Amino acid sequence: MEMALMYFIILVILSGLTEGSGVLPDGPLNAAVGETVMFTTTLTPTETPFLTLAWTSGAKNIITSNTVNITGPEYEGRITLFPSTGSLELRSLTLDDAGEYSVVIVPAGEAAEMGRTTLAVYEKVSSVSVTSFTEKVSNVSVTSSSTDLVEFSGSVSLSCSASGSSLSFLWLNGSSEVTASDRVQFTDGGSSLTIITVTRFDQGPFRCSVSNPVSTGTSDPVNLIISYGPENINLILSPPQGYFAVGSDISLSCSVGSRPPAQFKWFLNGDQLPDPGSELRLMNVNMSQSGNYSCQAFNSETLRSQTSQPSAITVLEKISAVSVTPSTNLPVEGTSVSLTCEASGSVFTRNWMKDGSDLNPTDNMILSDNNRVLTFDTVNRKDSGEYFCQISNPVSSDEAKYIMMVNYGPENVQIKVPNKINIKGTLKLTCSAESTPSARFTWLFNGVEILTNSAEYVKEEVEFSDSGNYICQAWNNITERTSSSAVHGLIVTDQLSGCAAGCIAGIVIACCVLIAAAVGGGYYIYKEKFNKSSQKQNTEQGENMYVNMRMTRK
Structure with a gap:
């Protein structure tokens, strides 16, 4: 039985299933005479028994485990086998135990494992004079x-x-x-x-x-205590924006790599501040505290210092009291008008809008003084509308509006009336003109003023004597302009009874009056157009009629 097992072991060794140290640690293992050494395998503990487990020292069998355990005579009582890993403990070492140790392990259903290692055994001596003595550390x-x-x-x-x-x-x-x-x-x-x-x-x-x-x-x-730094200095601003409103609270913190911890100084525009420590708190700031802030770290052991990059802080007044002021409250078409946008606070930008949209300046508009002044070289009625001026800075904004109404006219004066009317009928004349503000009207009949400040002239039960030339004059009290007059000729008839001698006489008289009025009206238009004294007179009666009309209106 023992010989057969030895042949098996030799066959496994010769087959070279595992080379080198295999399942055993690299040697040599060192131990002294009389001590214990542990040959520990690298196998994972298992509950399944190995088919074969054999330990040898050179050609000597230490222990063979198959169905039974066979221990070499010289190892009786000196070994302990650990079946779960195949490890071996050898006690009471002697100098003869030095040498090469091998193990062959055949797990169930798996390939055989093998390992080799070397054991060195040192002899203990009791005298320090013996050169082979090795003293423990x-x-x-x-x-x-x-x-x-x-x-x-x-x-x-x-x-x-x-x-x-x-x-x-x-x-x-x-x-x-x-x-x-x-x-x-x-x-x-x-x-x-x-x-x-x-x-x-x-x-x-x-x-x-x-x-x-x-x-x-x-x-x-x-x-060892190694002092280093300062290095990698970093200045952090909180809140992280660069612009702040007057009255804000601002915190600046400085961090740095340093051993021992660095000492800090703070600077504003290069001037040292009295505040120590790694944090600088600015409370209820004002505009004088604007500038470039930096921190400097100093290491008292390395005697080195480092200064941060500056962080810019700008303190601004909030925008308030925005207003738009016109150069005149009564702009007249054809004249120059300017709108000025003002505000309290730190003004960065001014933007103009008209009727809810961004203003696109036309040929008659000029923006100047950083958009502070909007000028109309010659304002026209299309420029009427709601103007907004918005002023802003990085911490606030506000706006103001101005409604501009351009005054113009009167012009295009018209009279709406019938050309003929029956006697005893009601006469209603309506005068209109394009004008802002609404025009005032004056009515003349055959050159004589008959009504003022009314767009309508009404007369109940007209007579033949009401036939003649009706004139409407429009006047704008803001532009102080008077339009050319509208002239309307009216004939009063009696279509039921025909025309008697009195009728004919009335018509003749009306025609004469109409001619005289036309001459006087033409003279008035000529006088308004050239704004100077007449050098030609049609009739002395027409000139006196025009002068009396102007004096009455004023």
Whole structure:
């Protein structure tokens, strides 16, 4: 049985199913005479028994586990097998236990696993004079030439000391091994570590791990204080806009990378403010506090400083009391008119609108003085409307309106009447004219004023003597202009009885009067058009009639 199992093991080894260390850790494993060593496999614990499990040392069988366990005679009482992983514990070591160890594991339904490792056994001696004696590592400690350093301008040396023999030194920064470089140097067999031109990443914690073939010891951590900065200074404005209304509260904060924490100064337009600390609060600000703010950070250990980029703050008065003032409250067509937009506060922009839409200046309009003044060279009736002036700045806006009514006329005077009317009938004459404001009217009959301030002339039961020339004159009291007159000839007839001698006489008289009135009316139109004294007279009676009419209206 034992021989067959040995042949199987040799066959597995020769087949090379697993090369190298396999399921065992790399060797050598170090232990002293009389101590215990643990051969731990890398297999995951399993509840299913292995088909075959065999440990050997060279050609010697340590233990074979198949259906039964077979232990080599010299290992009786010195081993413990762990069936779930195949690991092996060997106790009471002797110098003869040194050598190569192998394991072959055949799981159920899987390929066989194999591993090899080496065990080194050292002899303990009781006298320090024996050169083969290896003393365990103890009393490991680290000392530093300095613990307070400045980044980029300081160097430090760390020394590791320990009790023991055959010592090897390993340096750790945190959990990472420290390796040599152009800044990092090892001396005295690795027990001294020198870092040139330290950086903040050299702060540690540093530990020294000391080992020999039989033991290992590690020092307590040593931390370095590396002062650095200030750097990456940042000025934050809250709220983050650059424009603020008078009376606002503003906060500025300054952050920076620094060890130890930096000290701060604040500046306005280059002049230092009395406020210390990393935050500057401006309460109920006024316009005099506008300007460029900056902060400066200073490190008392590195003796370095850094100044932020300036942050511009502009304090503005809110827009109020907006008004639009015309150059005249009674603009007349054909004259020059200007509208002036004023306001209190910090004015940035002025925008004009007309009747709810943006104003598009026409040929007769000019915007000047940063849109403060809107000028009409010659205003016309189409310019009438509702004008808005909107004034704004980054913190407020307001507007005012002005309704402009352009006065014009009168013009296009017309009389609406019948040409003929029966005797005893009612005469109604209506006069109209294009005019703003509405025109005032004066009526003349055969050159004599008969009615003022009325657009209608009404007479009940007309007679033949009412036949003649009716004149309507329109006058605008704002433009102070009088239109050319409208003339209407009226004949009173009696269509039922025919024309008697009195009728004929009346017609003749009416015709004479009509001719005289026409001469007088033509003279009036000529006089209004040229606005000067008449140099030609048709009749002395017509001139006197015109003068009397003007005096009566005034």
